[in-house]
Amino acid sequence: MSADWDVIYSYSRAQALSDGVLVDVSKMAKEAGIKYPTAVTSAVWSIIESFPEGHGQSVEGRLWDTLWMFRLAAQKQNGQEVHFSVLFKMDEGTEEVKMWGWCGPGDTEEPVITVMLEGED
Helix, strand or coil: CCCCCCCCCCCCHHHHHHHCCEEECHHHHHHCCCCCCEEEEHHHHHHHHCCCCCCCCCHHHHHHHHHHHHHHHHHHCCCCEEEEEEEEEECCEEEEEEEEEEEEECCCCCEEEEEEECCCC
């Protein structure tokens, strides 16, 4: 972006977290060995928290699976983008959910990770 351009509007990561567009999962991410602050999009969170009753599933377990699969993929892939899949039990059976994570600058240029569904940006 040119230094001569006027910024009309900006939307910070802090605002996205406050609005619920992003969900902070940094505590469990740290437990999974991810060293940067981590958030998932509301679309990812919706999949994590919606599971069929009586299948031994929990939000914590599904979040752990998501973060663990991200971490494993990040160890194999090199770059800012990490593509991976997670298998979840859904009402219709087991479904492969394709996701990707991006590591980039946060509001104060610190490294942060955002996990999204394939097709989200």
